[in-house]
Amino acid sequence: MxxxxxxxxxxxxxxxxxxxxxxxxxxxxVGLIGSNSAGKTTLMNxxxxxxxxxxxxxxxxxxxxxxxxxNIIYDGEDITETxxxxxxxxxxxxxxxxxxxxxxxxxxxxxxxxxxxxxxxxVRETMDFVFTLFPPLVKLKNRKAGFLSGGEQQMxxxxxxxxxxxxxxxxxxxxxxxxxxxxxxxxxxxxxxNRESGITVLLSEQFARPVLPMVDRAYVVENGMLTLSGxxxxxxxxxxxxxxxFGV
Amino acid sequence: xxxxxxxYALINTAILALMAIGFNLTFGISGIANFAYxxxxxxxxxxxxxxxxxxxxxxxxxxxxxxxxxxxxxALIYRFVLIRVRxxxxxxxxxxxxxxxxxxEMFSYFGWVGFEYTLPVxxxxxxxxxxxxxxxxxxxxxxxxxxxILGLWFFTHHTxxxxxxxxxxxxxRTALTFGIDSDWIATLSISLGAGLAALxxxxxxxxxxxxxxxxxxxxxxxxxVCIIGxxxxxxxxxxxxxxxxxxxxxxxxxxxxxWTMIVSLAAILIVLIxxxxxxxxxQKELEERI
Numbered sequence: 001m002x003x004x005x006x007x008x009x010x011x012x013x014x015x016x017x018x019x020x021x022x023x024x025x026x027x028x029x030v031g032l033i034g035s036n037s038a039g040k041t042t043l044m045n046x047x048x049x050x051x052x053x054x055x056x057x058x059x060x061x062x063x064x065x066x067x068x069x070x071n072i073i074y075d076g077e078d079i080t081e082t083x084x085x086x087x088x089x090x091x092x093x094x095x096x097x098x099x100x101x102x103x104x105x106x107x108x109x110x111x112x113x114x115x116x117x118x119x120x121x122x123v124r125e126t127m128d129f130v131f132t133l134f135p136p137l138v139k140l141k142n143r144k145a146g147f148l149s150g151g152e153q154q155m156x157x158x159x160x161x162x163x164x165x166x167x168x169x170x171x172x173x174x175x176x177x178x179x180x181x182x183x184x185x186x187x188x189x190x191x192x193x194n195r196e197s198g199i200t201v202l203l204s205e206q207f208a209r210p211v212l213p214m215v216d217r218a219y220v221v222e223n224g225m226l227t228l229s230g231x232x233x234x235x236x237x238x239x240x241x242x243x244x245x246f247g248v
Numbered sequence: 249x250x251x252x253x254x255x256y257a258l259i260n261t262a263i264l265a266l267m268a269i270g271f272n273l274t275f276g277i278s279g280i281a282n283f284a285y286x287x288x289x290x291x292x293x294x295x296x297x298x299x300x301x302x303x304x305x306x307x308x309x310x311x312x313x314x315x316x317x318x319x320x321x322x323a324l325i326y327r328f329v330l331i332r333v334r335x336x337x338x339x340x341x342x343x344x345x346x347x348x349x350x351x352x353e354m355f356s357y358f359g360w361v362g363f364e365y366t367l368p369v370x371x372x373x374x375x376x377x378x379x380x381x382x383x384x385x386x387x388x389x390x391x392x393x394x395x396x397i398l399g400l401w402f403f404t405h406h407t408x409x410x411x412x413x414x415x416x417x418x419x420x421r422t423a424l425t426f427g428i429d430s431d432w433i434a435t436l437s438i439s440l441g442a443g444l445a446a447l448x449x450x451x452x453x454x455x456x457x458x459x460x461x462x463x464x465x466x467x468x469x470x471x472x473v474c475i476i477g478x479x480x481x482x483x484x485x486x487x488x489x490x491x492x493x494x495x496x497x498x499x500x501x502x503x504x505x506x507w508t509m510i511v512s513l514a515a516i517l518i519v520l521i522x523x524x525x526x527x528x529x530x531q532k533e534l535e536e537r538i
Contacts, residue, residue: 053424060332088427096425102418109405113415116408117427164426
């Protein structure tokens with residue numbers, strides 16, 4: 001479904017991604033494990049196309065020079081230069097790092113804003129679906145999203161991405177800053193989305209422990225390069241992973 | 249005298265809100281302080297005047313054409329000028345102020361000033377309400393402002409483009425992940441702001457005459473109302489219009505007309521001291537933006 005070939009991303013002269021290649025097959029949950037500044041967010045932004053928008057805006061005002069080499073193939077089509085809104089139309093939807101919700105808008109309005117490309121009935125249907133997935137959101141419907149707790153905001157962020165009806169859902173650190181209990185709820189929801197709705201998921205995370213049991217395969221990124229890859233159980237038993245990413 | 253002053257204060261409020269709403273809309277969505285706003289206001293007025301008096305077009309056609317021209321002009325300003333300085337507050341201000349200055353000074357250069365440069369009132373009639381003489385144009389302004397603000401509220405809360413406006417205003421990059429095109433929305437925001445400037449001119453100009461000075465005046469009033477209300481907040485615009493509108497009229501009646509200007513400036517000063525982001529303002533860096 002998604003194929004990233006030899007991707008290199010420079011911010012001015014700083015190399016953020018260094019010849020990274022990976023593949024996500026339809027119906028999989030793929031993990032991307034790496035510490036801070038490993039290049040996880042850059043990869044997510046490059047796949048979702050945000051980097052194209054950043055590049056154009058920086059170029060216009062003569063700011064930072066962003067360079068992207070390599071290519072991204074989605075459903076057999078080269079989308080390396082495609083604008084982010086076109087990629088969204090093709091079904092690639094990103095939920096950004098640190099769950100940035102629209103703080104001034106109510107939970108319901110967050111869904112409505114996310115439904116820019118969808119009809120009102122579609123938005124309502126997805127909203128009902130998300131409320132079954134994350135029951136705590138139901139009674140927060142009319143609350144300003146900025147007043148939600150971190151966990152609730154994360155639920156909203158993932159649920160809101162569903163409004164766009166993604167085929168490939170990119171989740172950038174969905175477990176960041178959540179309690180173990182909350183992490184479990186979010187993990188269960190992601191697995192549910194994958195199994196029940198058939199959404200392919202690529203998610204990034206710093207810690208391997210909560211992620212590896214749920215993923216089909218995972219990649220380990222360090223300094224913008226892939227260092228390891230394998231199925232969930234394979235990586236679980238890898239001593240290097242245990243040492244570096246289990247947080248013990 | 250009190251009732252009369254109150255009626256005129258209400259009308260003054262409506263006029264101020266009408267002047268400020270377009271400026272505020274643009275700023276609220278794209279963060280661009282469009283300093284060409286006053287020039288766009290005057291341009292629309294001269295445009296209608298020319299179409300009526302030189303081309304002898306019917307009023308309705310002239311008005312619709314002027315609004316559409318302003319919408320297009322706003323979009324062009326974004327596409328060809330602002331797009332290059334996007335996100336650099338001071339460059340945006342200089343660029344738009346430059347455009348505004350060029351337009352207004354061009355009209356000054358042509359010497360298009362005088363009482364013959366005015367627009368017709370919509371309905372030439374007047375009433376006596378509670379012992380006060382009020383003409384129909386002012387009543388129309390009052391009613392139109394109320395409908396316009398309600399309409400804008402509906403637009404930004406219940407239509408997909410309006411909701412996209414609010415999304416972009418809150419978090420541009422996140423809005424992009426839902427397929428909202430930020431350049432398109434920014435273009436629309438400037439364009440709509442310019443269109444609202446044209447509408448404001450059509451309703452307000454018949455009370456006076458068209459002159460380049462009017463452009464500076466409208467810009468200053470729009471800025472004052474927006475700063476007091478908190479830039480980008482529609483509730484703030486309404487509230488600030490009430491405060492300035494009433495303060496101006498009551499000062500005029502009870503203290504003296506030469507004090508009116510001071511009152512609104514004093515209101516700005518007090519608000520900036522007590523709550524620098526404006527009454528309804530939320531962003532902390534607003535003081536730096538203007």
